[in-house]
Amino acid sequence: MSWRNRNHPTFWAFLVHRLSGIALTLFLPFHFWTLGQAIAGEAALDGFLRWAEQPLVKASEVVLVVLLAAHLFGGLRLLALEFLPWRDGQKSLVALGGALSLVVGLAFLLNLA
Amino acid sequence: MPGQVDALTVSVWRGAAAGRYVDYQVPHRTSQTVLDIVTYIQRRLDPTLSYRFSCRVGVCGSCAMTVNGVPRWTCRTHVDRVAKDRKLEIGPLRNLPVIKDLATDMRAFFDKWARAKGQFQPPATPAADFARVDPASAARREADAAIECIGCAVCYSACDVVAWNPDYLGPAALNRAWSLVNDVRDAGGAERLAAVSGDAGCHSCHSHQACAERCPKQLNPTAAIAGLKRATLKAALTGAL
Numbered sequence: 001m002s003w004r005n006r007n008h009p010t011f012w013a014f015l016v017h018r019l020s021g022i023a024l025t026l027f028l029p030f031h032f033w034t035l036g037q038a039i040a041g042e043a044a045l046d047g048f049l050r051w052a053e054q055p056l057v058k059a060s061e062v063v064l065v066v067l068l069a070a071h072l073f074g075g076l077r078l079l080a081l082e083f084l085p086w087r088d089g090q091k092s093l094v095a096l097g098g099a100l101s102l103v104v105g106l107a108f109l110l111n112l113a
Numbered sequence: 114m115p116g117q118v119d120a121l122t123v124s125v126w127r128g129a130a131a132g133r134y135v136d137y138q139v140p141h142r143t144s145q146t147v148l149d150i151v152t153y154i155q156r157r158l159d160p161t162l163s164y165r166f167s168c169r170v171g172v173c174g175s176c177a178m179t180v181n182g183v184p185r186w187t188c189r190t191h192v193d194r195v196a197k198d199r200k201l202e203i204g205p206l207r208n209l210p211v212i213k214d215l216a217t218d219m220r221a222f223f224d225k226w227a228r229a230k231g232q233f234q235p236p237a238t239p240a241a242d243f244a245r246v247d248p249a250s251a252a253r254r255e256a257d258a259a260i261e262c263i264g265c266a267v268c269y270s271a272c273d274v275v276a277w278n279p280d281y282l283g284p285a286a287l288n289r290a291w292s293l294v295n296d297v298r299d300a301g302g303a304e305r306l307a308a309v310s311g312d313a314g315c316h317s318c319h320s321h322q323a324c325a326e327r328c329p330k331q332l333n334p335t336a337a338i339a340g341l342k343r344a345t346l347k348a349a350l351t352g353a354l
């Protein structure tokens with residue numbers, strides 16, 4: 001089946017949820033490795049933190065925060081869908097989750113500036 | 114020709130699992146349905162074309178096909194709504210074996226209704242009186258919402274989980290099970306919940322909601338499946354499953 005059948009908001013929400021989940025799974029070991037640098041000594045961690053000050057790394061952080069927020073709100077939407085009495089307007093909930101994710105990303109970006 | 118506006122190029126699947134799309138030129142008329150197009154090809158251009166239809170008015174659920182990549186009931190799909198640049202692509206439903214051209218073998222689809230215990234189960238001893246069902250009760254409203262299915266298999270064809278796991282019961286069978294779970298006269302509840310809670314049952318649903326998106330009757334099998342997930346969880350927690 002072509003992607004034409006999949007072109008609807010709740011499928012895109014599924015895809016974002018799945019891909020953000022995979023991205024966060026890949027990120028977590030890297031995150032823990034970074035924290036582990038503190039055990040190796042202050043200099044090692046400071047060296048990494050200086051590297052992380054580069055603009056491209058900062059931009060990646062914003063993307064990561066948006067993905068984390070998207071995964072959080074997408075997960076809450078699915079939990080509500082599965083465990084609470086059904087409510088119509090699922091596409092509105094997808095839109096709300098997307099909007100909140102962007103707001104969180106924007107707040108993080110403003111905090112950086 | 115009366116009502117003719119222009120010509121359409123229609124690509125139609127010819128063959129079984131192996132086959133190819135063949136182009137036909139079909140007159141485009143006002144208020145024309147996709148089923149009208151297929152019928153025109155079969156009656157005027159190529160009588161060997163195989164397809165399935167019956168009522169032509171959206172009741173029987175026979176004429177579903179894949180139109181421009183999306184499963185639809187063809188008798189009530191207007192060409193003007195789906196044709197792009199005067200082109201149409203018409204294929205058989207996905208997730209079902211193709212017998213020939215646009216006709217699919219629906220046995221697996223209906224067998225799954227039986228596997229999901231989709232038949233009404235009366236109590237062992239006949240009820241002494243008529244069941245008094247309040248139409249406004251929550252359970253009856255749930256059953257009413259699910260009961261209008263015409264068995265067209267559009268949802269089954271739209272579902273990616275069926276494509277990934279051919280054993281998955283699918284939206285229509287689970288929707289039917291949910292209508293019976295909410296029928297106070299039915300006595301097959303525990304058996305039915307066991308039937309729909311296996312690896313190929315309701316918990317396999319990823320909530321893509323393609324079934325609800327594509328259902329021509331605007332039913333919501335995803336809501337029914339979510340209801341089954343809650344009912345099976347409750348039954349498991351209370352030891353009933």
